[in-house]
Amino acid sequence: xxxxxxxxxxxxxxFMTESAAxxxxxxxxxxxxxxxxxxxxxxxVMTAASLGAGIVASTRELATEIxxxxxxxxxxxxxxLGVYLAPFELPAAPWIGLVVFGPDTSxxxxxxxxxxxxxxxxxxxxRDEPHRxxxxxxxxxxxxxxxxxxxxx
Amino acid sequence: xxxxxxxxxxxxxxxxxxxxxxxVSSDDGLVVVESALEDQATEAAAAFAARLGGxxxxxxxxxxxxxxxxxxxxxxxxxxxxxxxxxGLLLVAVTSNEVNIGEVRLALLAAAGQLx
Numbered sequence: 001x002x003x004x005x006x007x008x009x010x011x012x013x014x015f016m017t018e019s020a021a022x023x024x025x026x027x028x029x030x031x032x033x034x035x036x037x038x039x040x041x042x043x044x045v046m047t048a049a050s051l052g053a054g055i056v057a058s059t060r061e062l063a064t065e066i067x068x069x070x071x072x073x074x075x076x077x078x079x080x081l082g083v084y085l086a087p088f089e090l091p092a093a094p095w096i097g098l099v100v101f102g103p104d105t106s107x108x109x110x111x112x113x114x115x116x117x118x119x120x121x122x123x124x125x126x127r128d129e130p131h132r133x134x135x136x137x138x139x140x141x142x143x144x145x146x147x148x149x150x151x152x153x
Numbered sequence: 154x155x156x157x158x159x160x161x162x163x164x165x166x167x168x169x170x171x172x173x174x175x176x177v178s179s180d181d182g183l184v185v186v187e188s189a190l191e192d193q194a195t196e197a198a199a200a201f202a203a204r205l206g207g208x209x210x211x212x213x214x215x216x217x218x219x220x221x222x223x224x225x226x227x228x229x230x231x232x233x234x235x236x237x238x239x240x241g242l243l244l245v246a247v248t249s250n251e252v253n254i255g256e257v258r259l260a261l262l263a264a265a266g267q268l269x
Contacts, residue, residue, distance in 0.1 A: 107181035108204075111196070115196075
């Protein structure tokens with residue numbers, strides 16, 4: 001498990017243990033990775049984060065378009081693996097969780113413990129997040145540093 | 154207008170000490186229909202009951218024993234009853250410890266018979 005924000009690590013670890021999910025990725029609403037568990041290659045993380053953030057943005061727009069307010073989690077269930085993708089609100093900003101789970105657990109368990117992890121993250125999140133530009137001049141350096149943190153290289 | 158499933162569950166929750174009765178999808182552990190008192194964490198009961206039912210089915214299959222008819226889990230502050238509620242469905246009841254176990258068991262089996 002690797003996390004850029006240290007306060008995310010505890011709730012994520014508890015979630016992985018209790019839900020028996022295989023892979024979890026926590027990212028900001030813009031798709032910047034905050035923590036991951038179960039990925040082995042950085043390229044997979046970046047791809048999953050981009051696709052996950054894109055899907056959440058698309059469903060949000062769809063909800064607006066059909067005047068449905070807002071949608072919750074997006075779930076894809078296959079015969080071997082399921083994917084649970086859910087946006088959630090932290091005090092400072094919206095984040096997204098992407099969970100991959102197998103037949104050794106169930107959607108109900110993932111949903112239940114994901115909700116508990118979100119509650120823990122809301123409690124643990126720093127209240128006064130300094131304002132940061134979306135694409136600061138140091139973006140590339142920060143991205144590389146984040147990947148080193150996430151993969152220990 | 155209430156559905157047939159809702160009416161069956163409402164019948165179970167009329168028994169004294171029954172806090173909630175749920176029809177749960179056995180594959181994903183999600184609530185399909187529920188009849189519950191306020192402040193009952195039905196999602197958690199559904200998820201755990203389905204997982205428990207799944208594990209027990211694996212165990213009985215490995216032991217070449219017949220499948221479960223009633224699963225009863227007793228805890229310090231309450232009890233969980235699980236019976237098969239139809240294809241891919243479980244009928245779950247969360248009760249207090251003061252409940253008449255035999256009465257709940259019979260009511261759940263009767264309810265399952267109506268749902269099947």
